[in-house]
Amino acid sequence: MDGAHKAVKIAEKVYWVGAIDWRLREFHGYSTPRGTTYNAYLVLGEKPILLDTVKAGFAGEMLSRIASVIPPEEIKIVVSNHSEMDHSGELPSVLKKLRPEKVLASEMGVKTLRAHFHEDLNLTAVSDGQKLDAGGSALTFYESRMLHWPDSMVALLEGENVLFSNDIFGMHAACGGRFDDETPAWRAEAAKYYANIVLPYSAVVKAFLAKAEKAGIRPKIIAPDHGPVWRKNPAEIVRLYGKWAGQKPENKAVIAYDTMWGSTEKLAGAIAEGVISGGSEVRVMPLSSSHRSEIASELLEAGALVVGSPVLNKQVFPTVADLMVYLIGLARKNLVGAAFGSYGWAPSGIENLSAMLKEAGVEQIAAPLCCHYVPDEAALSAAFKLGAEISARLRA
Ligand code: FEO
Numbered sequence: 001m002d003g004a005h006k007a008v009k010i011a012e013k014v015y016w017v018g019a020i021d022w023r024l025r026e027f028h029g030y031s032t033p034r035g036t037t038y039n040a041y042l043v044l045g046e047k048p049i050l051l052d053t054v055k056a057g058f059a060g061e062m063l064s065r066i067a068s069v070i071p072p073e074e075i076k077i078v079v080s081n082h083s084e085m086d087h088s089g090e091l092p093s094v095l096k097k098l099r100p101e102k103v104l105a106s107e108m109g110v111k112t113l114r115a116h117f118h119e120d121l122n123l124t125a126v127s128d129g130q131k132l133d134a135g136g137s138a139l140t141f142y143e144s145r146m147l148h149w150p151d152s153m154v155a156l157l158e159g160e161n162v163l164f165s166n167d168i169f170g171m172h173a174a175c176g177g178r179f180d181d182e183t184p185a186w187r188a189e190a191a192k193y194y195a196n197i198v199l200p201y202s203a204v205v206k207a208f209l210a211k212a213e214k215a216g217i218r219p220k221i222i223a224p225d226h227g228p229v230w231r232k233n234p235a236e237i238v239r240l241y242g243k244w245a246g247q248k249p250e251n252k253a254v255i256a257y258d259t260m261w262g263s264t265e266k267l268a269g270a271i272a273e274g275v276i277s278g279g280s281e282v283r284v285m286p287l288s289s290s291h292r293s294e295i296a297s298e299l300l301e302a303g304a305l306v307v308g309s310p311v312l313n314k315q316v317f318p319t320v321a322d323l324m325v326y327l328i329g330l331a332r333k334n335l336v337g338a339a340f341g342s343y344g345w346a347p348s349g350i351e352n353l354s355a356m357l358k359e360a361g362v363e364q365i366a367a368p369l370c371c372h373y374v375p376d377e378a379a380l381s382a383a384f385k386l387g388a389e390i391s392a393r394l395r396a
Pocket of ligand 1: 082084085086087148149167225226
């Protein structure tokens with residue numbers, strides 16, 4: 001431990017005691033150019049509580065921040081809201097040091113933590129709605145299954161009305177400020193997090209928000225496990241989650257492609273012109289310079305996905321296949337689109353791409369646009385027409 005790392009007070013009895021990872025640039029397939037934070041929280045009371053821990057390698061920083069408030073050994077209860085390693089990596093080492101009276105997780109969390117660490121962590125399961133009175137601080141636990149793991153849960157601190165939301169409402173953004181009002185880029189990063197982590201569970205998000213509404217839960221502060229704490233307007237991120245979960249198509253097309261000798265790129269440009277001519281917004285994203293997770297982010301508030309690939313050895317180009325596998329997993333709903341590309345011997349790779357778009361749930365408004373070698377005026381005109389038709393569908 002050192003004296004350089006300080007806790008940040010977020011409510012009368014609550015301190016942020018997490019770690020900042022300025023170096024992280026990749027999080028299981030998701031690009032993180034701003035790094036991230038692994039948030040952990042200290043709740044004071046007769047029996048101090050530590051909510052969540054940090055990724056392996058960051059325990060020293062977390063313990064130093066705790067030590068700026070109380071000696072870490074005074075912590076009596078540790079809560080693990082989620083067993084993914086960015087929150088549990090240091091759990092065993094921290095438990096060995098703190099030796100708390102209780103270590104709490106959801107029923108599924110007890111199973112998944114055991115499956116991760118294969119050692120006795122002295123875990124106790126808490127059920128949905130269970131309260132914990134820690135002497136002056138009372139927490140209620142709510143299961144948030146599949147947001148985004150089966151073990152996920154959140155905890156609500158009574159009185160101060162702080163929701164410890166685990167991954168929900170989080171974002172990957174390392175920053176000096178700890179609060180939403182100190183973090184100007186929060187909307188784009190929160191959207192990227194939703195698009196790349198939470199999107200497949202949008203039906204669960206809707207149910208979770210409805211359950212919270214019905215229970216009258218309106219937190220004054222939302223404290224997620226990544227990125228800033230929502231203190232200025234927590235209702236805004238809740239509203240955005242409701243919007244994003246709806247996956248309503250917007251008047252914007254995303255055109256993603258790769259190219260070998262420039263032919264597929266020419267088609268992409270012509271399709272984009274057609275989209276613009278129809279009065280829709282367009283984002284053209286060459287895979288040579290666009291990360292798959294940036295494309296997923298752009299799709300969050302779009303209505304069309306048009307994907308282009310050259311044919312290589314009868315197949316979809318490898319970078320395009322990578323994108324499609326990722327998007328199939330994210331399962332964005334309510335998109336229209338089309339496949340296009342250039343071929344030499346046979347258009348099989350573009351037909352394969354069309355099948356992948358179908359698997360991703362994209363309603364294709366036209367047969368694949370396949371161009372033999374280099375597009376001529378007729379091929380470019382067909383590409384423009386396809387873009388205009390996409391726009392017409394978006395504006396219908
Ligand atoms: Fe931040 Fe699902 O871990």
